[in-house]
Amino acid sequence: MPAFPRxxxxxxxxxxxxxxxxxxxQPARDEDPWQGMNRKVxxxxxxxxxxxxxxxxxxxxxxxxxxxxxxxxxxxDNLQMPISIVNDVLQVRPVGxxxxxxxxxxxxxxxxxxxxxxxxxxxxxxxxxxxxxTLARWGVPQGPYLVIPFLGPSSVRxxxxxxxxxxFLNPMSYWTRxxxxxxxxxYLPYTLYLVQLRASLLNTDQFLNSAYDPYVMLRDAYLQxxxxxxxxxxxxxxxxxxxxxxxxxxxxxxxxxxxxxxxLLARQRAYDRAHAAQPARAAPTPxxxxxxxxxxxxxxxxxxGSVAPAHAASVAPxxxxxxxxxxxxxxxxxxTSAGG
Numbered sequence: 001m002p003a004f005p006r007x008x009x010x011x012x013x014x015x016x017x018x019x020x021x022x023x024x025x026q027p028a029r030d031e032d033p034w035q036g037m038n039r040k041v042x043x044x045x046x047x048x049x050x051x052x053x054x055x056x057x058x059x060x061x062x063x064x065x066x067x068x069x070x071x072x073x074x075x076x077d078n079l080q081m082p083i084s085i086v087n088d089v090l091q092v093r094p095v096g097x098x099x100x101x102x103x104x105x106x107x108x109x110x111x112x113x114x115x116x117x118x119x120x121x122x123x124x125x126x127x128x129x130x131x132x133x134t135l136a137r138w139g140v141p142q143g144p145y146l147v148i149p150f151l152g153p154s155s156v157r158x159x160x161x162x163x164x165x166x167x168f169l170n171p172m173s174y175w176t177r178x179x180x181x182x183x184x185x186x187y188l189p190y191t192l193y194l195v196q197l198r199a200s201l202l203n204t205d206q207f208l209n210s211a212y213d214p215y216v217m218l219r220d221a222y223l224q225x226x227x228x229x230x231x232x233x234x235x236x237x238x239x240x241x242x243x244x245x246x247x248x249x250x251x252x253x254x255x256x257x258x259x260x261x262x263x264l265l266a267r268q269r270a271y272d273r274a275h276a277a278q279p280a281r282a283a284p285t286p287x288x289x290x291x292x293x294x295x296x297x298x299x300x301x302x303x304x305g306s307v308a309p310a311h312a313a314s315v316a317p318x319x320x321x322x323x324x325x326x327x328x329x330x331x332x333x334x335x336t337s338a339g340g
Contacts (some may be wrong), residue, residue, distance in 0.1 A: 023139030024242035027239055028155070032219065038147040042215050045152060049198075069196065072113045076193045078107045083130055083169045089136045096127050096232070099317025116318075122159040129229060130162035131169075136230045145219060153222035177209050 032038065061069070080264040088097035102125060120126075135157050136142070143156025160254040161255055172190045179186040211217040227235045235313065 022136075026136050026139055026141045026157075027230055027235070028142055028221070028223040030223060031142065033144050034146070038145065038219075039215055041147040041149055042218070044149060045147065048150065053198050054202070056195055060195050060199050061202065068161070069199065072192065072196050074107070074111070074117050074240055075114045076196065077126065078104060078111070079171055081107075081126075082171070083165050084126075084128050086169055087129045087131055087134045087165075088127075090131075091129065091137050093129075093232075096129070099112065099124055099127055127213060127232075129232075130161060131165045132158035133229050135161055136226075146221070152217060155226075160228070173249070 062074075067160060078225065081100055084100045085097055088094075103119040103124040106122065106124060107114045107117060110116075111117045132155075140157055142158070144154060146154045146159055148154050148159055151162075153157075171195065175189060176186045208214040208217060227239060231239075
């Protein structure tokens with residue numbers, strides 16, 4: 001008799017999941033009404049990154065080999081695979097859940113707790129997802145774009161989802177809650193993960209440093225990455241056209257009412273030309289019989305990313321950037337790659 005009610009509950013749960021999965025997907029959108037606040041947090045993150053995170057990551061790269069960083073990266077990738085597995089189930093994606101589960105089991109056993117990646121050689125590629133993607137596929141709107149202190153790009157939908165994934169599904173969260181070592185040593189694994197993550201992104205800093213407006217570049221790349229995950233690598237063409245074309249924009253994003261991506265790209269090209277090597281320009285010769293004036297000294301161009309556009313007092317490179325997957329991707333993704 002007790003088995004019958006359990007069967008009904010299971011059937012009801014499956015029915016609910018299927019119904020929720022049939023809701024209209026809510027993609028990531030260029031909604032940035034809190035841009036003033038976001039830019040301040042963005043600049044704070046950049047200062048923190050330059051002062052602490054980046055130097056620590058560079059030191060880590062100097063004292064470790066590429067092989068060691070790859071092992072560390074593999075370990076943490078595998079450790080966080082339950083996040084993707086559970087969310088595949090919540091999204092009613094049996095194929096994705098089976099693939100990620102198989103990858104997790106193979107790498108946890110044959111791969112020696114995830115240090116190695118034999119699953120990749122067997123064709124079991126990682127298919128990352130998270131609770132923010134699950135909410136999007138359940139039809140929960142994204143809400144405004146957010147920049148979170150120390151963490152970087154997010155949104156009203158994605159940030160609470162990130163906290164849920166971290167608290168309930170990340171094994172490192174259970175480790176820190178279940179242990180209480182001297183000098184907070186229980187946080188060392190998570191600290192190593194963050195250092196490895198930042199080290200894996202060092203080579204991408206140049207993209208933001210050379211951007212006309214790093215804030216906009218980071219925001220748009222993050223939203224494109226989220227749509228890539230929400231649609232599992234196949235976002236609708238119409239969504240890509242709207243995003244890269246005449247998106248909603250914001251008056252604070254682009255001066256003189258230019259709110260589309262083409263205007264931003266034109267500004268980027270002009271910015272690049274302005275910071276290219278310039279030939280020396282001689283000062284005009286006075287009309288008098290005095291000898292020609294000496295050539296005017298040319299001030300060296302400021303470092304890339306230090307010149308602010310007309311609509312912003314200061315724009316600095318982002319504190320975090322990410323690897324490319326089809327396009328430039330910038331996000332605090334759970335998976336990492338060996339850097340340096």
